[in-house]
Amino acid sequence: MTMIVHHLEKSRSQRIVWLLEELGEAYEIKRYARDPVTASAPALLKTLHPLGKAPILQDGAKTVVESGAIFDYLLARSDHRLRKPDDAEEGLRYTHFMHYADGSIMPLIVTVVTLGRMGDAVQQGIMAVRKGLAAHLAWVDQELGTRPWFAGNSFTAADIMMSFPLEAARVRAGLDWSYANIDAWLGRIHARGAYQRALAQAEPADQPAS
Ligand SMILES: N[C@@H](CCC(=O)N[C@@H](CS)C(=O)NCC(=O)O)C(=O)O
Secondary structure (H helix, E strand, O other): OOOEEEOOOOOOOOHHHHHHHHHOOOOOEEEOOOOOOHHHHHHHHHEEEOOOOOEEEEEOOOOOHHHHHHHHHHHHHHHOOOOOOHHHHHHHHHHHHHHHHHHHHHHHHHHHHHHOOOOHHHHHHHHHHHHHHHHHHHHHHHHOOOOOOOOOOOOOOOHHHHHHHHHHHHHHHHOOOOHHHHHHHHHHHHOOOOHHHHHHHHOOOOOOOO
């Protein structure tokens, strides 16, 4: 049975679509629009899992939620491509960025974007979170100055995991953007065929999410 990815528009669930493309897995995508005012997911997602958040992966009778858990599930089914590198240092960096993406940098981006919707009263709070985010980005930029990919010389799933936080930080966090190494890395991920196929599936330019 073909796996189904439940994808919320402009969300971290686009990474699951990209991972499936990289692994050459057959899948079906179901797209959901955000509420135009609150940006929340539609209530329909709660019929699949009580938290109602994207991504959700369905594989036959199995429902898998939480980006990291879905990554583990898909990588365990695949051959060794994109998994944790055998080299000890690269393996450690791989694990670090797999957790850092949603554990450290993504919460700041969500906070900045959420506060940003609340108007003038919270401007000081936004500035404080932006400052913290900028410190993370400076560090990530420095890291990417030493090697082409997050783990080392090879592209891995850690690059897919880090993609959404960095794309979202660039476009939605309202920062003065001057991170040349992150930009060069974004150029490298954008050049990948699987990334382009995934984005064409996840965010088709002229088709409303449904
Ligand atoms: N840590 C969870 C986060 C899930 C999450 O918050 N997803 C967001 C999309 S980026 C969502 O569904 N937002 C809509 C909502 O909260 O209603 C994961 O990585 O799967």
